[in-house]
Amino acid sequence: MISPHLKVVIDLSRIRRNAEEIKARTHVELWATIKADAYGLGAAQVAGALAGAVDGFCIFALHEAWAIELFTITGKEAIALGPPEEMDSAVWIEARVRPAVSTAGQARQLLAARPILCVDTGMQRFACPAEQIESVLSAGQIDQAFTHAIRVDQARALKALLGGRNIKLHAAASALLDHPEARLDAVRPGLALYLGAVRATARLVEARDSAGPVGYGQWPSPTGRHGIILAGYSNGLRPGPVMVNGRRQKLIEVGMQTAYVTLAASDNAGDEVVLLGGGITEAEVGFAWGTTPHQAIMQIARHGVREYIG
Ligand SMILES: *Cc1c(COP(=O)(O)O)cnc(C)c1O
Numbered sequence: 001m002i003s004p005h006l007k008v009v010i011d012l013s014r015i016r017r018n019a020e021e022i023k024a025r026t027h028v029e030l031w032a033t034i035k036a037d038a039y040g041l042g043a044a045q046v047a048g049a050l051a052g053a054v055d056g057f058c059i060f061a062l063h064e065a066w067a068i069e070l071f072t073i074t075g076k077e078a079i080a081l082g083p084p085e086e087m088d089s090a091v092w093i094e095a096r097v098r099p100a101v102s103t104a105g106q107a108r109q110l111l112a113a114r115p116i117l118c119v120d121t122g123m124q125r126f127a128c129p130a131e132q133i134e135s136v137l138s139a140g141q142i143d144q145a146f147t148h149a150i151r152v153d154q155a156r157a158l159k160a161l162l163g164g165r166n167i168k169l170h171a172a173a174s175a176l177l178d179h180p181e182a183r184l185d186a187v188r189p190g191l192a193l194y195l196g197a198v199r200a201t202a203r204l205v206e207a208r209d210s211a212g213p214v215g216y217g218q219w220p221s222p223t224g225r226h227g228i229i230l231a232g233y234s235n236g237l238r239p240g241p242v243m244v245n246g247r248r249q250k251l252i253e254v255g256m257q258t259a260y261v262t263l264a265a266s267d268n269a270g271d272e273v274v275l276l277g278g279g280i281t282e283a284e285v286g287f288a289w290g291t292t293p294h295q296a297i298m299q300i301a302r303h304g305v306r307e308y309i310g
Contacts, residue, residue, distance in 0.1 A: 003257070005230035006275075006304035007201050010041050012049035013310025014197040019053040022192060026172075028183050031079060033173070033190030035060040039294060040302030041194060044068040049310075050193070051076055058188050062086050062097055071096035079116055081148075081188075083126040089113040100146070102128040107140025117145040119161060121154035121171075130161055144168040146188070150175060155182035191282075191294050199277030200300045202229035204244075204261065207269045215253040215260050223249070225263040229273050232257045236299035240288030243274040251275075276300050 023030050032054040038046035043064065047057060051074035059065055060082040070078055077096050084099040084106055086092065092099055092113035100118040101107045107115050117136055120127035127148065128136055136142065145167050147158045155171035162169060169184040174192035176182035204227040213220050227244075231237055232255045239251050244267050253260040261273055274280055282293035289296055 001234045002303055002305065003202075003231040003235040004305055005202050005205075006235055006300075008301050008304035008306045009199045009201075009277075010045070010301070010306060010308050011197045011199070011310045012045060012308055015041075015046060015193050016049055016053050016310075018193045018195065018197070019050055022177060022187065022189060023053070026177060026183050026187050029055040029170075029186035031056045031058050031170070031186055031188045032193055033058040033081075033188050035064060035081065035190065036298065037064075037302065039190060039194055040298035040300075041198065042306055042308070043070075044073060045308055046193075047074050050074075055186070058190075059097070062092065062095060062099070065095045065097045079146075081118075081146075084110060084115075098144075100126075101136065101140060102126055104132070104135040104139040107136045107142065111140055115140050115142065117142045117162075117167075119145055119147045119158055121147040121149060121157040122151075123148040133161060142167060144170075146170045149173070149182065152176060152179045152182045155179070155184060159184065191297070194297055195282055195293075196277070198282075198297060198301055200275040200304055201272045202231050202275065204228065204263075204267065204269050204271050204273060205230055207263055207267055207271070216255065217253050219252050219260070221252065221260075221262050223262045223264060225265060225267070226252070227261045227263045227267060227269070227271075227273070229259050229261060230257060231303070232259050236303040237275070238289045240285050241280055243279050245271055248279070249273075 034043045037043045056076045057078040087109050089112035099110050099115050101115040102118045118127040120129050149171040170186040172182040172187040174189040207227040210221040234256050237254050249262045251259045282297045285296040286293040
């Protein structure tokens with residue numbers, strides 16, 4: 001649920017700078033991953049901001065391109081990384097999206113849509129096993145292939161299978177950008193484009209000195225003072241680090257639509273609680289939540305009222 005009290009400011013110039021920095025660092029093509037509404041940041045806005053800075057876009061499924069008229073707003077092609085859900089080539093061609101295929105049958109059916117081969121190097125989901133690569137190549141006039149990779153040896157495996165054949169190869173998402181061996185002919189980061197671009201805040205509606213343990217959990221506030229924001233787990237929040245007036249504090253208890261924040265003596269109602277950005281990183285929120293930075297950024301960004309700058 002979107003909380004009207006959770007403000008999410010997305011800095012599009014930071015996303016563009018991140019893209020330029022990745023291009024300068026990797027020296028290969030950059031295909032920006034904007035699947036899942038650009039990780040909750042808004043795919044149309046992000047794609048529009050990145051159009052001039054990237055070589056193309058990656059989405060998960062064709063309908064994500066239709067939803068925002070991706071080619072119309074950017075003039076750039078896209079790759080759908082997920083399994084093809086549409087078998088009529090004309091639909092892909094019209095959207096200017098290339099399907100990823102993993103079987104000879106898919107490659108044959110989608111030949112006119114210039115399919116890209118998705119190779120299995122260990123993920124074991126919708127990708128072509130090594131022993132079937134030749135049959136897909138002969139069926140689909142493949143000029144590009146990729147693998148989902150979390151380790152550099154998977155990029156190496158892709159190159160060993162398909163290198164030297166005039167096929168464009170790519171493997172690296174954000175985690176492998178710094179491994180030169182994983183860069184191949186292009187990189188496909190999502191997260192690395194969005195780091196530092198989101199600032200999420202909520203205001204304290206109450207602040208008080210704690211009279212003993214607080215909330216449902218009857219937690220003792222370690223600072224002896226606490227406040228309340230009007231966003232909770234129905235808005236994606238979970239206990240973790242926040243910043244109030246330049247000091248690190250904690251969401252000590254998160255309820256359905258409210259949360260308790262530890263406070264310093266000088267913090268008052270109306271003050272801003274920073275949930276992400278301004279010193280609170282995606283990585284530390286993900287860590288506190290026992291999950292990935294991807295999930296942290298998405299879970300916060302998609303549950304607030306978004307505003308764009310830059
Ligand atoms: C999501 C995804 C990416 C981008 O991942 P990040 O970790 O956000 O950079 C790249 N490639 C594939 C196949 C993906 O599914």
